[in-house]
Amino acid sequence: MPNPGAFQGLRKEFLVGQKPEYAAAVAGGYAKDALAVIQRRFFKRFPIALAHEEEPTTEHLAAVNDEEPEPDEELPNESEMTPEKYAEAVEGLEERQRLIVYRKGQIKRWLAYQYMKDHDIDPKDTGADNPYRVLLHKLTGKGLKRPRQKSKHAAWRRMHTSEVDEETRRRAEQQGVSMTKLAGIRERVAKEMFAALDPSERDEWIQNVKEEHEEAVKKWEADANGPLSTAPEDRQRCILGLTQFIQPILDMVCEATGWKATLVAGGPEPAHGGRLNMLSVHSGTTSGDVKMNFGRCEQARYKKQFVPLYGDFLRKCYSEFLNTFFIH
Known part of the structure; x- marks a missing residue:
């Protein structure tokens, strides 16, 4: 299964809508300021206390006012609490702050990645992420390559990077191989680990890769022969x-x-x-x-x-x- 990404549903929809403002801020040299504003808007709509997988209600979103000040988090009063309750309250505040820092980092990385993906477009690049590749193909007759089917173990490896990397490092240390020359070992590890999967799980990955390739070919044929997208x-x-x-x-x-x-x-x-x-x-x-x-x-x-x-x-x-x- 493909990685769903850090943000889904309404959270992703909100951040997609902030991309033009962030891009303008990067061009204008005030990206940090714009990022802080976007993060503030995000937490107004998706409070840190709301589970990351849970969507806010329509009523909550309708009531959001970005101009209203945010109330400060109340600190626990040690004199009015038992030691156990006070320690629990402090721990809760620390966890909340940790989650805020973590989520702000996710938002920062997501926007930065999206900006690079949207703006780092080489006219000679024929990759699927180049929105002008179809136009170049229609103008020159070149540049739109039929997609190749990915290897099944490579698709599996994308979702199991940590396990593959851990085993790769272990073997490299065991064999005395330089940490800068891990590509070959990593490839062998991924193949072996994929081959060791339960047959039903392996078959599922093979089917997923096949279906993904079929969809990519359909899109390629539509791009090559059809009109430019107006989506x-x-x-x-x-x-x-x-x-x-x-x-x-x-x-x-x-x-x-x-x-x-x-x-x-x-x-x-x-x-x-x-x-x-x-x-x-x-x-x-x-x-x-x-x-x-x-x-x-x-x-x-x-x-x-x-x-x-x-x-x-x-x-x-x-x-x-x-x-x-x-x-x-």
Whole structure:
């Protein structure tokens, strides 16, 4: 079975909705501040006292007000409690604090990973996580490789990393193998441990790998032969990855022509409820010691004159979003 991840259900839905704000904060250099705000919002909706697997009620979520201050946790009064009750209360507070620190760390790692996954997009990458791979295939006829079926023991190993690594280290120490050369041992250990599974469990993994491969092939065939996806989540990933995708293309255009280039794009953004957004990507700089691209060189006039002009154009294209324009 695949790893379900640290967050599921409403928790994951909430964090997915925070990704654009976190991405904007990273770009603006205030990621730590944005992270603290997101963590505060998270705990308002999903209190630490609520079991991580339990969903909050609709009434609780509807009553959440992010502007309200949080009450401080009351410390136990030792003079009003028996030693046993006081020790129990202190232990409860310490456990609560430990859980808060742990969950904040999970949120931080989840957002950082999602940001890297969404923004580290190489135009030459043909992996399944590249939202532009289908577009590149349609433009060039290359780059969309038929998925290969994963080995059954490799799929099993992903869910049993700690056991495999522990046995790998034990064998490496026993054999005097350098800790930097564990790949071969790890592969053998995974194969042997998988082969030692109960036959019914082994068959289940084999079937899971087969079904996963069949689904991947179906998606590959649909991507290769069908139209580009218009699903909101796919469009959002393309929006988040647009700068990384288009920057090297603009740079090559400038190198080939000797010109300067700017891409301006805008429209409804799914992650913000369909509100209008726009972005610009620039290549080529001014001469002199202080080199600036178009956006930086003409920042004041760009914001005062060009953004409103392009915003008016977008409103004519998406009239239903007339009063919902915003800019990252």
